[in-house]
Amino acid sequence: MGRTRWLTVLLVVLVAVSLTVTPVLAQEKSEEGESEGGIEGLIEGFIEAQGTIGAVIILLGGIALLTACTEKLIDYLARASFNMQISLFALAIVFTGFEFDDTILALVLSAGELEGAALGTALGTGLAITGITLAGAAIVRPFPVDLPIDYLIIFALAPLILVPFALLGTLTFIHGIILTAFFILAFAYFLLRERQRNVPVFRNTEFGQELQEIRTDGGLARPNSLKEIPEDRLLGNLANSGIVWFILSIIALAGIVFAAMLLEGGSEVVIEGFGIDQTVFGATFLTLILTFEDIMLTIEPVRRGFPEIGVGNVIGSVLFSVTGNVGVIMFLSEVTIAPSVLTFHLPAVIVVTAFAAYFLSEGYLKRWHGYLLGSLYVAYWLIAIFGFGGVPFGS
Numbered sequence: 001m002g003r004t005r006w007l008t009v010l011l012v013v014l015v016a017v018s019l020t021v022t023p024v025l026a027q028e029k030s031e032e033g034e035s036e037g038g039i040e041g042l043i044e045g046f047i048e049a050q051g052t053i054g055a056v057i058i059l060l061g062g063i064a065l066l067t068a069c070t071e072k073l074i075d076y077l078a079r080a081s082f083n084m085q086i087s088l089f090a091l092a093i094v095f096t097g098f099e100f101d102d103t104i105l106a107l108v109l110s111a112g113e114l115e116g117a118a119l120g121t122a123l124g125t126g127l128a129i130t131g132i133t134l135a136g137a138a139i140v141r142p143f144p145v146d147l148p149i150d151y152l153i154i155f156a157l158a159p160l161i162l163v164p165f166a167l168l169g170t171l172t173f174i175h176g177i178i179l180t181a182f183f184i185l186a187f188a189y190f191l192l193r194e195r196q197r198n199v200p201v202f203r204n205t206e207f208g209q210e211l212q213e214i215r216t217d218g219g220l221a222r223p224n225s226l227k228e229i230p231e232d233r234l235l236g237n238l239a240n241s242g243i244v245w246f247i248l249s250i251i252a253l254a255g256i257v258f259a260a261m262l263l264e265g266g267s268e269v270v271i272e273g274f275g276i277d278q279t280v281f282g283a284t285f286l287t288l289i290l291t292f293e294d295i296m297l298t299i300e301p302v303r304r305g306f307p308e309i310g311v312g313n314v315i316g317s318v319l320f321s322v323t324g325n326v327g328v329i330m331f332l333s334e335v336t337i338a339p340s341v342l343t344f345h346l347p348a349v350i351v352v353t354a355f356a357a358y359f360l361s362e363g364y365l366k367r368w369h370g371y372l373l374g375s376l377y378v379a380y381w382l383i384a385i386f387g388f389g390g391v392p393f394g395s
Helices: 002-025 037-048 051-086 088-097 102-109 117-140 147-168 173-196 205-218 230-240 244-274 281-303 307-332 339-361 367-387
Strands: none
Touching: 037 051, 037 244, 037 281, 051 244, 051 281, 051 307, 051 367, 088 173, 088 307, 102 244, 117 281, 117 307, 117 367, 147 173, 147 307, 147 367, 205 244, 205 367, 230 244, 244 281, 244 307, 307 339, 339 367
């Protein structure tokens, strides 16, 4: 029964991925140049038609929607984990590790012959996940971490996988297959390890301790950390079904992806409408907007006492950004590696990720850890802008 449950989880997630990514492949070309097609193209076109003020309103609405859906995703994942007896960390890896909006952006950029920008965006996301989101979570609320050393080794090694390919000078379709396969195997390893563990990771959190007490006593009482939400009453007896909460988690995740698209489209229109310099402040603003989804998915779970979800998002997102997302780019086009990527941008990702893995291995993420990670990220930006003429982010 346990194996069937995990297969169901993986099948539903894979279907969700395919439904989310497929529309992007229908990219349209106009006489004036390349333009986004699919869902993102429709959303951006709609936002542009509303004007600058309308874009600001949509941007604020996207932030509100993202916040609400993130809150719901935390509630739903915790209940799915409890009722299905599945590790919350494993569910978080699956649900938050896949960067759907970044994959869509990478596919659009690659199809538009902007594969260099797509690679830069993937590396930039991997760096921002640790330099902004994990750093922010540690600063806002230091928290305990309970991760096996093998998980952290995989996390730290992920950016290093790119090095031998980058040294070749060009990333090809074959390299994309290898990178994507590494990502799939890494995620599968986490899921299988969590399924085999008698005690899931993060057992020292309030939620983890309550689960152990309930399992020891043999009771089915809901943990006190799962504060009642309106859906508990509305669902009635169905609230005891893990599948129901799993499906609701998918709906909440779809809301997060849609909100992220609104943020991306709205921010671009706002930057253009107000004439913001895209090379400096514009790039910073857009990066923060694109990272806001991960900021919410990391800081909010930590603040609410579910660091399993926040750390699962960090590890899963970094792994996906530097392996799976880069691999997807290779499926549409080859990428020539710029010298600055090999000498500065990729080493920066490797160093910051290594620091993050080391801090997580200490068992407790402290506030000074967050300040150091954040400082490294700021230093990267300053060196990139003034030493290398800019950052390799596509928008």
